[in-house]
Amino acid sequence: MTTASFSYHHEDQILSLRGQWTVDQYPQLLRAMLLFFRAKNADSAKQQPLQQLETSELESIDSSGASLLHYFFDHDQLTEAIQANANLSPQQQALLLTVSASLTKDAPPQPRPYRLGDGIATLGEQVIRQIKHSNSLFGFIGLTLFTFISVLLRPWRWRVTSLVYHMQHSGVHAVPIIALLTFLVGAVVAFLGATVLQDFGATIYTVDLVAYGFMRELAVLLTAILLAGRTASAYTAQIGSMKVNQEIDAMRVQGLNPIELLVIPRLIALLIMLPILTFVAMIFGILGGASVALFALDISSTQFLYIIQEIPAKHFWVGMSKAPIFAAVIAIIGCLEGFKVGKSATSVGIHTTSSVVQTIFIVILFDALAALFFMEMGW
Known part of the structure; x- marks a missing residue:
């Protein structure tokens, strides 16, 4: 089995994949990518930019290997790079796009800054909730009385x-x-x-x-x-x-x-x-x-x-x-x-x-x- 590896050029924002990116290689790849981005003085918790995905030396990839790409690289740029890659087989391309879309859908929403209208919106939600509760209470009183x-x-x-x-x-x-x-x-x-x-x-x-x-x-x-x-x-x-x-x-x-x-x-x-x-x-x-x-x-x-x-x-x-x-x-x-x-x-x-x-x-x-x-x- 060929050992999985990668290389990433910050200047050109090109990611090259080599070997078999499968579940067996997942722990090794995760440690290697964390060490690489930290060594480059980059925030490993922040998704990195990506302009081109090179997979000419990639032998195979499964969902665990595809999830690593989603965790470390920007979703929109990764999707564009996958779609523009001609070396990927249709099955590999479909797998990468499906995993990326699924993980993006399940990700928790990012908090947004407070806006002036948020307080009014919260007040409105409370009022609507109280109105619904009052309606149910009066309806139950009427049903009980009847x-x-x-x-x-x-x-x-x-x-x-x-x-x-x-x-x-x-x-x-x-x-x-x-x-x-x-x-x-x-x-x-x-x-x-x-x-x-x-x-x-x-x-x-x-x-x-x-x-x-x-x-x-x-x-x-x-x-x-x-x-x-x-x-x-x-x-x-x-x-x-x-x-x-x-x-x-x-x-x-x-x-x-x-x-x-x-x-x-x-x-x-x-x-x-x-x-x-x-x-x-x-x-x-x-x-x-x-x-x-x-x-x-x-x-x-x-x-x-x-x-x-x-x-x-x-x-x-x-x-x-x-x-x-x-x-x-x-x-x-x-x-x-x-x-x-x-x-x-x-x-x-x-x-x-x-x-x-x-x-x-x-x-x-x-x-x-x-x-x-x-x-x-x-x-």
Whole structure:
């Protein structure tokens, strides 16, 4: 076997190939070309110019040898040199052109300098993405509402077992963590209020601060945020895993409605349980404030209860009125992101994270809008 070699003249930009440029000679040729271009003070990572390809002493060449030419020489000039070479057989010429075109197509795109319009283009892409996401969300809300009304009018299609299961896992199992969290937050709010109000001799108003805060805002907001991280993620992961395993496709093949089977029981379960959990959060948040008032502020339990009784009931209903809205947001977004999952486990994780972020953001946004609305209405 003739040893493969080459020569390259920088002045004339002529490359001469000799011997057999095959896979057996690939390591030797690669080292030789790297050493040659480095010795000539040329950047070996940069493709060299080429005007003429001399192959009169070339015995054979395969795809590995052809790839070396692509790596070291400019693609357009190499293509022209191959097409102008009369010593190459039609098979060799076709091989060189095919390998060069294939490697050029698979090469990563070269970064271009930043332009002034790139920021506007990126903003436009984000806006279009958000519009598409909003369209899919509103469409899913409409489909869920239509299915909900359809099932509600047909009691024989109610999924009672699934409903009770999701009520237990989404609601009952969340009671301990919600009770502990709101109790601690209530104690923290009472300490904070007492620290500020004692300078004005108004420590007694700490009771009102805790009661008003949990009845109107903190109880429903903390409960919704906790369920957004706990339940929305669970809904997305459950439905996403079913989609990865093609269980949802199997439901459709059997003529079953995935919205009716998977979404409606979860939605109704949260619509029932979130107001109950909100009430639990109110009770334990106020108990947390009462414990601080009793042991640190010298406010007796009798006095604490008397102040609580004087608070108008409308503040309780203001807080409770937001619970069904937050429940619908958590259930719908959690299920929608589950249906968006692709065919990989990575997609399940991505959409689970997305569902948590979206639900928390929308819950806080709706809570802020509701606070402005109730303030303007004087409620």
